[in-house]
Amino acid sequence: MSTFTRGFATSCLKTWPWLIVLILTAILLTQRTEFPQIVAYPEAWTLPIAEAVSAAMDGLVEWVQHTARAISGGLNVAFSAVQWLLIGAPWLASVSLFALIAWQGGGWRLALLTFVLLLYVLTSGYWVPAMNTLSLVLVALPLSVLIGFGLGYLGYRSHRARQAIMPLLDLMQTVPAFAYLIPILLLFGFGPVVGLIASVVFAVPPMVRNTILGLQNIPPAVLESARMSGCSRRQQFSWVEFPAALPQMLVGVNQTTMAALSMVIIAAIIGGFNDIGWAVLSAMRKAQFGQSLLSGAVIVILAVLLDRISAAYAARQLPTSSFCGLPLRRFALVFVAILAVTMLAGYLFPVLHDWPAWLTYSPAQAINEATTQFVRAYGDLMAAVKNGMQFFLLLPVKLGVERAIVPFTWGITFTPAAKVAYWVIALAGCAVAFGLSWWRAGVAILVLAGVIYFGTTGLPWLTVLLLISLVAYQVSGPGLALFAGGSVAFLLITGLWEPAMISVYLCSVAVFLCIVFGGLIGIWAASSEAVSGIIRPINDMLQTLPQFVLLIPALMLFQVGDFTALLAIIAYAIVPMIRYTEQGLRMVPKTLIDVGRSCGCSAWQLFWQVRLPQALPQILVGINQTILYGLGMLVIAALVGTTGLGQAIFVALGEANAGAGLVAGLGMALIAMTTDRILQAVIPG
Amino acid sequence: MTTQAEPKLSVRNLWKIYGTNPKRLVSGDFQTMTHAERLEHARENRHFVAAADINFDIYEGQIFVIMGLSGSGKSTVLRAISRLDEPTAGQVFFDGTDLMAASPKELTELRRRKMGMVFQSFGLLPHLDVLDNVAFPLRAQGQPRDKRLARAREMIELVGLDGKEHSYPHQLSGGQQQRVGIARSLAVEPELWFLDEPFSALDPLIRSQMQDEFLRLQKQLHKTIVFVTHDFLEALKLADKICIMKDGEIVQIGTPADIVLRPANDYVMEFIGDVPLAHVLRAGDVMSPPWTDGETHPTVPRDAILEEAIKLFDDSTETVDVTDEHGKILGSLHPLEVIRSLYHDDPEHAH
Ligand SMILES: Nc1ncnc2c1ncn2[C@@H]1O[C@H](COP(=O)(O)OP(=O)(O)O)[C@@H](O)[C@H]1O
């Protein structure tokens, strides 16, 4: 018993800052009915930051409008040219040329796949919107690649430039794309060019990162042997640095392509252009699930083709590759020849020019009916699942059990006696943990009990501010504490507190479920080749698809609401959790496992005491990625009806309110960066 | 002998100091300080002295080996000579001209025509096949394609890699990759050949093979060589002159026999500790003046290792004569002196 009391005492000593915050919170909460501003941050204390940004934006627009419009005009010309090539030319020409490009990268099988999938797109009747989207991607891609390469090379050559570029990349990738659609809209005017520019912005970072990575990974001896061979600076670049970094840079081109596609599709939300993203979006808005599913399938096809073809070109550059296509000049010749022949054929035979209507086939109606039937048959079950999740998981986290447990949902009343019991159990749990010297667990129990009792939206903002700063301080130091506290303060003074906490609530539930289920799947996949073989292509698919597409099935089955958004977020954010868990467990050195076995560990002990601790750093990386993915998807999930920061950005987009959109977007980015940095500090090594 | 000629490469008062501002550190009083004061001065200003006051001469056709433990500053010296890293102070004379004064353009030209370097980690270009890798320095020289490929083929044959012309570096073993590195460094027919631990990454068996081949090549080519290694046996096997370094300073310079017979201090002694001296010392290293007692003695060539010479002693033979390549007697071996030279702790030899 004496060790227990001693443990308790030392735990209390170690946790005094936490205890002070928690006691302060308890006092605040007792006063909350009298002073509602304890929980709801008063509007009078906010600053008009969004308005200031809007005003600055207006000034900027005034100032650079002419340049911006000129750029936009130039891009429009380039885009129209590509569009004319893809849509104006006979379909036979486009399809054949794509197949040829695929062949040059990856051989017959890829060419055949391209040919067949494009024929399907023609058959589906979404050819024109698909080619419109593709035109945008094809114009955005070279721009992103060039800009990304330029910045990457600059960052490689100059340390100072790199220090400026890296945080910029973080920002470009964590600020939700919707947020910067608004200023682009204001600067460049309506039209497809907005999506184009947004996707250039969004697609540049992977190119920059991979360029820097590729150049930095060149072994020093390679560069020195070039210098000792008497290479001039320019020779060293074009004969050594560029070719040696090329494979990695092509990985960058692949990622950039996918990012550009994803963004072009997301940008459809500003509307006014007949692209495939718009086809999905409008079908979703009209609740035509068959149509949205079919157009979604076309997006999937575009994603698969772009991914496979760009990945094939990347693989082709490796010296190991056996297939290398035609020499460039011969390829150009064949290209022109095929173009001429197919053009001619198209003009001679109209069937080869415009895809005949009788060859299109759309099972949209059938899908709609099947969905209706499915919903009719299993509607009760699905409603039960949905309500169960709503009542027992989502609402308690959002509102707290204090407000969520009502007879209508739980069938019971949360009586004062039960409330007292709740807190007694929580305090007892904390005391036991303290006594065992697990002071971290003790604090965690109290904080968790508080969050579940009052809900994320019912916590005093001061508590959140202090707790997050304290966590940041303890894992890293005053620098991170300042950053974290500053981020929370930013959300407070911009008046975004309430939507931010709603976002946090939805994201934490999603992340929690991802960790549980993703972790389990990862463990399963690590122990079975068969499962791993099934999971891997599904993961690849989920990651390659533009996030947008994931909304469709969720929406189809569960209609608009938090639960649907939750499903979409999980579908996207669970992937890294599965991946890193499996990878972490698989990477545990075999000798360690043998050591465990020879010490007589049971399989259970082996898992908990050898494999899991070894895999933990990887798993933490996975959790970190899952959180970032979840926050990224949150904004897109706002399309299917969640409130929170995502919706704030949408509203701003609808009103073309640059200030509100940017501030909300920055708010999202700050949440993401804060959690990222705290977790990075926790991850060992 | 070579000692009368002008040195091919002279290093004078070479310093390499790492830190925030090494140039400022060596300006001012630095020139007038004693050596110990300089080291103290650098340490006080939180700078790291990687090479301190390095001086040596290398003559044409010589294999000069810089030997020392890892971190002793061997690569630093080599890289300073080739100006891959700028030295903090000092001069390097190549055929009498100061390399440190060479403009970037002159330096590029020197590297293109006069220098070759082999790296421990090979430094092959991953995207080029063996042929193009070997031809690479010639490409930098601006030679036309067929000419440089023909020359590269010769080099590939020289290092025994024929048939591998179109393999890529990742398809070759470590030993084969280093052969490519050697072929590449020789392609421009350099006068100065730098090798930085070329064989350290290889397995012992391959390493020994490569050392033999290196000696064979040198017999053919007569380059002036700076060879860096941390392997004392390798140094003994390859070197004409060995320079032993410790913590950025030179401890001793001498022929392999000088080093093992007259180690400068205990530090050098420790290296010699487990060297099989009978394999390292040569008859000429330990002979005394010719012993003329009217009889004819068995003879060994001057560069025979002692192990071979010892076999000639038997019950009736107490003297073995050492001859030069023309059979002229240079000196004699006596059992007692041979034994003494093989006995490490001889107090006469350790100072
Ligand atoms: N760029 C650098 N900055 C600081 N110290 C360095 C740098 N390069 C080498 N050193 C230090 O100089 C010392 C000598 O290095 P080096 O010449 O590479 O040793 P080695 O004898 O193993 O070739 C080492 O202690 C190393 O840590």
Ligand SMILES: [Mg+2]
């Ligand atoms: Mg070295």
